[in-house]
Amino acid sequence: MKIGRLNHVGVAVPDIEAAKATYAGLYGADEATQTKDFPHLGVRVAFVHLANSEIELLEPLGDDSPVHKFLERNPRGGQHHLCFEVPDIVAARDAMVAKGATVLGTGEPYIGAHGVPVIFIHPKNSHGQLIELMQEPA
Numbered sequence: 001m002k003i004g005r006l007n008h009v010g011v012a013v014p015d016i017e018a019a020k021a022t023y024a025g026l027y028g029a030d031e032a033t034q035t036k037d038f039p040h041l042g043v044r045v046a047f048v049h050l051a052n053s054e055i056e057l058l059e060p061l062g063d064d065s066p067v068h069k070f071l072e073r074n075p076r077g078g079q080h081h082l083c084f085e086v087p088d089i090v091a092a093r094d095a096m097v098a099k100g101a102t103v104l105g106t107g108e109p110y111i112g113a114h115g116v117p118v119i120f121i122h123p124k125n126s127h128g129q130l131i132e133l134m135q136e137p138a
Ligand SMILES: CC[C@@H](C(=O)O)C(=O)SCCNC(=O)CCNC(=O)[C@H](O)C(C)(C)COP(=O)(O)OP(=O)(O)OC[C@H]1O[C@@H](n2cnc3c(N)ncnc32)[C@H](O)[C@@H]1OP(=O)(O)O
Pocket: 010, 038, 041, 043, 045, 056, 058, 066, 067, 069, 070, 079, 080, 081, 083, 104, 105, 111, 112, 113, 114, 118, 120, 122, 123, 128, 129, 130, 132
């Protein structure tokens, strides 16, 4: 298994609309998606489009959100995860398990914000970096 394209960089923020305004006003990155809630994933999400990748802005939905504790520790927000595309998410998951990495949650891929299956690898396996693997969009 070899990771492919960097699909997005996840950035947790306390206020997505304020963050969108910053990327547009300060950096000229003014192409962003509508903000959308994913209650079953515990996050509110918007993507800022870049030439070669995307920034995934994440705001917590509720205290059980996977970004809630992160924002308590980093109240102004911060870089949360990297997401790489893989050609086959089940093969990637099996490769991670075979190499002894910890696949978070149930270990089963689930549908993420792009409508394709994703898994997350614990930060302890990647020098403190939370990694998302995502099935390449068709
Ligand atoms: C929109 C859907 C999807 C997409 O399609 O793109 C997304 O991106 S959703 C993004 C949010 N979802 C997830 O992050 C799911 C996977 N995450 C988790 O399972 C958990 O957040 C976690 C990574 C296991 C952390 O759990 P949590 O209970 O929040 O952590 P603790 O506070 O107990 O911390 C444990 C340990 O982990 C370190 N940590 C936590 N978050 C991160 C992070 N983002 N990057 C690096 N390290 C992180 C934390 O510092 C603790 O370390 P130690 O103190 O050394 O134990």
